[in-house]
Amino acid sequence: MDAPDGLPFCKMHGLGNDFVIIDSRGRGAVVTPALARALGDRNRGVGFDQLAEIRDAQDADFALDFWNSDGSRAGACGNASRCVSDLVMRQSGMEALRFVTARGDLQAVRRADGLVSVNMGPPQRNWQEIPLARAVDPLHLPLAGDPVAVGMGNPHCVFFVPDAGAVDVAGLGAAVETDTLFPERTNVEFASLTGPDHLRMRVWERGTGITLACGSGACATAVAAHLRGLTGRRVVMDVDGGRLEIDWREDGVWMTGPVAHVFEGRLSPEFLQALA
Numbered sequence: 160m161d162a163p164d165g166l167p168f169c170k171m172h173g174l175g176n177d178f179v180i181i182d183s184r185g186r187g188a189v190v191t192p193a194l195a196r197a198l199g200d201r202n203r204g205v206g207f208d209q210l211a212e213i214r215d216a217q218d219a220d221f222a223l224d225f226w227n228s229d230g231s232r233a234g235a236c237g238n239a240s241r242c243v244s245d246l247v248m249r250q251s252g253m254e255a256l257r258f259v260t261a262r263g264d265l266q267a268v269r270r271a272d273g274l275v276s277v278n279m280g281p282p283q284r285n286w287q288e289i290p291l292a293r294a295v296d297p298l299h300l301p302l303a304g305d306p307v308a309v310g311m312g313n314p315h316c317v318f319f320v321p322d323a324g325a326v327d328v329a330g331l332g333a334a335v336e337t338d339t340l341f342p343e344r345t346n347v348e349f350a351s352l353t354g355p356d357h358l359r360m361r362v363w364e365r366g367t368g369i370t371l372a373c374g375s376g377a378c379a380t381a382v383a384a385h386l387r388g389l390t391g392r393r394v395v396m397d398v399d400g401g402r403l404e405i406d407w408r409e410d411g412v413w414m415t416g417p418v419a420h421v422f423e424g425r426l427s428p429e430f431l432q433a434l435a
């Protein structure tokens with residue numbers, strides 16, 4: 160990559176789910192799997208749960224691509240969608256916008272209390288869309304613990320457990336991520352009902368590992384909880400990094416929560432050259 164002055168980026172997080180954001184509008188995409196892996200290294204790079212690249216879009220305010228820290232692509236990332244939406248709203252003065260991701264058109268709005276809401280789209284509920292490797296009932300997967308599979312533009316496997324705080328998320332998450340039932344691997348959530356329409360959730364993210372929050376995972380968990388008859392369509396979800404509100408409406412699953420701007424920086428020409 161020819162970038163004699165380096166490459167600007169910014170760091171944001173949503174409930175501790177942290178992102179490096181590269182704005183490639185006006186010049187074309189620059190992120191490669193090698194750049195994502197190098198940048199995602201918390202010792203030799205910047206470190207992130209996901210890398211989000213903003214690109215130009217023809218019929219929307221912008222387009223968004225997501226990368227995991229192992230260099231793989233993520234089809235959806237709810238918290239990064241909220242962070243980038245906040246960034247673009249601040250730059251443009253808009254309070255509502257439309258953007259395009261791998262799964263299609265999504266919307267974001269700033270609520271009166273300042274929190275950012277994103278419509279993550281309708282959940283994917285049939286086995287081909289999630290995707291699963293074979294025709295099984297996504298509401299009762301043939302795995303120990305009787306989990307639910309839900310797609311939110313990326314695959315999720317949700318376990319309902321008595322106490323999410325007591326689960327070995329690293330051990331079980333890593334094993335389920337690569338189970339042959341999930342041809343594209345999966346994100347793994349462990350959730351407990353802690354009150355009426357109130358859930359506690361911990362997550363193992365595909366391609367990244369344990370994170371403090373996962374927006375698409377929170378949406379998938381809320382959908383699974385409602386389909387299992389545990390909650391209504393609106394829930395409060397406590398994750399390790401804070402609290403999200405999820406509302407499964409006619410037009411899709413809306414997720415609302417805080418975002419934080421951390422710093423702006425520039426990747427050095429030496430860092431970029433080492434990848435060439």
Ligand SMILES: N[C@@H](CCC[C@H](N)C(=O)O)C(=O)O
Pocket residue numbers: 176208209227232233234235236237238239313314346364365366367372373374375376
């Ligand atoms: N942190 C994200 C989801 C991350 C995507 C995931 N690791 C994947 O590969 O699908 C969120 O906030 O949704």
